[in-house]
Amino acid sequence: MSKSATLAQKCLKRLEEPFDDWEAECFRRTCGFLEFGVVRGAASSWNAMALPLGRRSEACSGEPPATPMTEKDADRLRRRLVRMIETQGRVDERSAD
Incomplete structure (x- = not known):
């Protein structure tokens, strides 16, 4: 299984947990990077999602968008x-042939 598919599966599992606004934004970025095949960007956003509150300001200049994850958002991303x-x-199946 490819790295992008593995990360996409992790994302599916993560959708079952609640998000704060920071996590929601990082999660959306992760999915966007995955959609465009940018695995390193997706992995970086995924890792940023787990930053503790005190370290988040080091990773982002300014305030992140305060857009909560709604059920509609979660369904669309799922x-x-x-x-x-x-x-x-x-x-993967085609390349195995």
Whole structure:
């Protein structure tokens, strides 16, 4: 399984937990990077999501957008992640042939 598919699966699991605004923004960035195939950017955003409160200001200049993760957002991201995993699975199958 590719690194992007592995991270997408981690993201699917993470959607089951609540997000604060910082985590929601990092999560959205992670999914965006994954969608465009930028695995390093996705991994960096994923890691930033776990920063403790005191370290977050070091990683971001200014205030992050205060946009909470809604159920509608989570459903949309879930569909995108499932699609990415399925697509990567088909690519993996073709390259195994």
